[in-house]
Amino acid sequence: MTEKYNMPDERGHFGPYGGIFVAETLIPPVQELDAAYQRYMNDPEFIAEMDADLQHYVGRPSPLYHAERWSNELGGAQIYLKREDLNHTGSHKINNTIGQALLAKRMGKTRIIAETGAGQHGVATATIAARLGLECVVYMGSVDVARQSLNVYRMKLLGATVVAVESGSKTLKDALNEALRDWVTNVDNTFYIIGTVAGPHPYPAMVRDFQAIIGREARQQCLDQTGRLPDALVACVGGGSNAIGLFHPFIDDASVKMYGVEAAGDGIETGRHSAPLSAGRPGVLHGNRTYLMSDDDGEIIETHSISAGLDYPGVGPEHAWLKDTGRAEYPNITDNEALEGFHALTLMEGIIPALESSHAMAYTMKLAPTMRKDQIIIVNLSGRGDKDMQTMARREGIEL
Amino acid sequence: MSRLAATFEALANSGRKALIPFITAGDPHPDFTVGMMHAMVEAGVDVIELGVPFSDPVADGPVIQRASERALAHKMSLRRTLDIASEFRKTNQQTPVVVMGYLNPIEAMTYEGFANAAQRADIDGVLTVDLPPEEAKEFSDSLKAREIDPIFLLAPNSSDERIKKMDEIGSGYLYYVSLKGVTGAGHLNSVDVENKLQEIRKNTRLPVAIGFGVKDAETAKTIGNIGDGVVIGSALISKIEAHLDEPELAKNEIVELLTTMRLALDSLSAS
Numbered sequence: 187m188t189e190k191y192n193m194p195d196e197r198g199h200f201g202p203y204g205g206i207f208v209a210e211t212l213i214p215p216v217q218e219l220d221a222a223y224q225r226y227m228n229d230p231e232f233i234a235e236m237d238a239d240l241q242h243y244v245g246r247p248s249p250l251y252h253a254e255r256w257s258n259e260l261g262g263a264q265i266y267l268k269r270e271d272l273n274h275t276g277s278h279k280i281n282n283t284i285g286q287a288l289l290a291k292r293m294g295k296t297r298i299i300a301e302t303g304a305g306q307h308g309v310a311t312a313t314i315a316a317r318l319g320l321e322c323v324v325y326m327g328s329v330d331v332a333r334q335s336l337n338v339y340r341m342k343l344l345g346a347t348v349v350a351v352e353s354g355s356k357t358l359k360d361a362l363n364e365a366l367r368d369w370v371t372n373v374d375n376t377f378y379i380i381g382t383v384a385g386p387h388p389y390p391a392m393v394r395d396f397q398a399i400i401g402r403e404a405r406q407q408c409l410d411q412t413g414r415l416p417d418a419l420v421a422c423v424g425g426g427s428n429a430i431g432l433f434h435p436f437i438d439d440a441s442v443k444m445y446g447v448e449a450a451g452d453g454i455e456t457g458r459h460s461a462p463l464s465a466g467r468p469g470v471l472h473g474n475r476t477y478l479m480s481d482d483d484g485e486i487i488e489t490h491s492i493s494a495g496l497d498y499p500g501v502g503p504e505h506a507w508l509k510d511t512g513r514a515e516y517p518n519i520t521d522n523e524a525l526e527g528f529h530a531l532t533l534m535e536g537i538i539p540a541l542e543s544s545h546a547m548a549y550t551m552k553l554a555p556t557m558r559k560d561q562i563i564i565v566n567l568s569g570r571g572d573k574d575m576q577t578m579a580r581r582e583g584i585e586l
Numbered sequence: 587m588s589r590l591a592a593t594f595e596a597l598a599n600s601g602r603k604a605l606i607p608f609i610t611a612g613d614p615h616p617d618f619t620v621g622m623m624h625a626m627v628e629a630g631v632d633v634i635e636l637g638v639p640f641s642d643p644v645a646d647g648p649v650i651q652r653a654s655e656r657a658l659a660h661k662m663s664l665r666r667t668l669d670i671a672s673e674f675r676k677t678n679q680q681t682p683v684v685v686m687g688y689l690n691p692i693e694a695m696t697y698e699g700f701a702n703a704a705q706r707a708d709i710d711g712v713l714t715v716d717l718p719p720e721e722a723k724e725f726s727d728s729l730k731a732r733e734i735d736p737i738f739l740l741a742p743n744s745s746d747e748r749i750k751k752m753d754e755i756g757s758g759y760l761y762y763v764s765l766k767g768v769t770g771a772g773h774l775n776s777v778d779v780e781n782k783l784q785e786i787r788k789n790t791r792l793p794v795a796i797g798f799g800v801k802d803a804e805t806a807k808t809i810g811n812i813g814d815g816v817v818i819g820s821a822l823i824s825k826i827e828a829h830l831d832e833p834e835l836a837k838n839e840i841v842e843l844l845t846t847m848r849l850a851l852d853s854l855s856a857s
């Protein structure tokens with residue numbers, strides 16, 4: 187690649203994907219947000235404030251950890267974990283909520299709303315809202331409220347109002363629908379902090395830019411620790427924010443392969459999965475054009491995944507573009523395989539990963555043995571598994 | 587001239603306002619809709635907006651969301667919505683029918699595929715809630731090539747520049763969303779609407795229909811006094827919802843409400 191990667195275009199298009207597909211009332215706030223984002227991303231004072239928060243409040247840089255024992259056990263490439271699980275609140279989500287909340291403050295918005303699936307983005311939003319003294323309302327599908335109840339309690343402790351969404355499939359996409367309805371009703375004082383690289387432009391680009399600190403750090407840390415670039419990157423893909431955050435700073439490094447791991451649920455062949463890039467088709471949902479799980483009539487299909495954070499029928503438009511151009515690959519991992527990844531990392535390295543991240547671990551278990559011992563994989567450990575203890579225990583028939 | 591343009595022209599010539607009901611196709615049952623459409627015409631409506639049920643209706647409040655869910659439970663779809671419009675057209679060649687919905691079902695048919703099917707169904711207009719003009723060129727062109735009007739939304743926060751854009755790309759009429767919110771919300775402010783309409787009129791000569799928050803004959807009259815037409819949706823669908831086991835009763839109540847609205851609107855031109 188000689189020309190530098192420079193997506194999206196000024197109207198938010200990644201090739202045929204992305205764009206702005208929202209009702210008219212949301213156009214002015216989306217344009218206002220884009221203007222503010224363009225302005226503050228080039229404002230040294232804003233950047234300095236954000237960097238200070240990321241360092242002192244979140245605890246960045248997060249370590250790049252050589253999982254030596256696990257690498258040896260698998261017998262192939264050397265595995266390095268990007269430890270986003272060690273961030274304050276336990277996942278990569280806070281990288282983005284800090285950026286957006288500081289933007290909200292600059293824009294004079296007093297009320298913050300968010301959608302959440304696993305609850306990690308909801309917790310990260312409630313956290314920063316508490317710190318900045320902003321009102322916070324989090325929408326969460328009622329199915330997710332039940333399976334991620336620990337995070338619901340955390341959000342409430344942090345002063346947020348958690349609204350259980352009962353419509354549709356009662357999961358992440360329905361939480362997003364409800365947050366959009368709130369936004370359109372309260373556009374004047376409300377900032378919508380979207381938790382992944384979805385939504386209308388500028389969200390996919392903006393959330394990516396806030397998450398790209400993952401890849402920038404990882405790239406430098408890898409060079410510092412090993413003297414070279416990695417051969418492969420692996421990250422799970424729900425909406426795709428932790429994956430694009432890791433991938434983006436490497437896109438122009440042609441030798442670095444990228445694997446975004448989708449949730450295959452019960453298996454792609456069963457139709458019960460959350461893998462639009464593997465088994466979906468292009469369409470329009472939640473403000474952008476991308477790959478979707480949708481039927482012949484264009485209705486969105488219910489998704490299935492053991493991990494609430496991957497249980498989403500769409501995917502960030504930039505991933506759709508990276509798939510079509512072949513720059514990244516998008517394999518998938520079933521619920522059962524993810525559980526193997528979960529246990530493997532826990533027992534081999536003493537690190538309990540989130541079920542979302544466990545999909546990346548499971549794919550790494552397939553990939554590493556196909557590579558040489560002198561090769562390097564960086565895996566994004568996007569979050570810690572504390573929130574999933576109840577789900578895991580229940581699966582194993584244990585009452586906590 | 588398109589059926590919509592002709593309808594609005596005739597109304598303007600007689601100093602009358604358009605009464606435009608919105609119902610969701612296939613709610614509460616696919617067999618109900620065609621009869622309901624004819625009954626509404628008899629009650630004096632001028633244009634019918636036929637909602638296409640969608641799994642993720644983000645611009646809609648709870649009433650229309652539930653209507654969508656009921657229709658989808660009967661496998662209603664965009665294709666079947668067009669079938670309903672076609673069936674209606676067999677015995678009514680006058681009343682314009684506008685299909686209103688979200689973009690993804692249209693994307694699934696492809697723009698050309700949908701435009702051809704809409705033409706076969708003799709549809710008059712298409713309003714796609716989540717397709718702003720910046721992304722709409724190709725779609726609008728394929729509709730206009732078949733003499734179908736692409737209809738666009740305007741909102742309280744739309745700038746003059748955007749109103750001009752809608753005027754350029756849209757035809758038939760413009761749909762002014764009277765408040766910031768979802769369908770069925772209840773805080774319409776007629777002074778605000780009146781002020782905004784003055785701004786809109788400066789930037790377009792298209793007829794302007796006003797919707798969101800119109801619940802009864804009184805609001806219809808207030809709003810009718812400001813715009814060229816009044817759209818009523820959730821208030822009608824609430825009647826369907828109140829009588830799910832007795833659709834005939836729902837139909838009667840809808841006809842009754844539309845009749846009082848017709849009278850209220852016509853009292854404007856009489857005075």
Ligand SMILES: Cc1ncc(COP(=O)(O)O)c(C=O)c1O
Binds near residue numbers: 494569
């Ligand atoms: C730990 C963790 N990883 C990954 C995800 C998936 O989101 P994304 O694909 O945007 O990174 C979530 C979402 O809740 C999460 O909590």
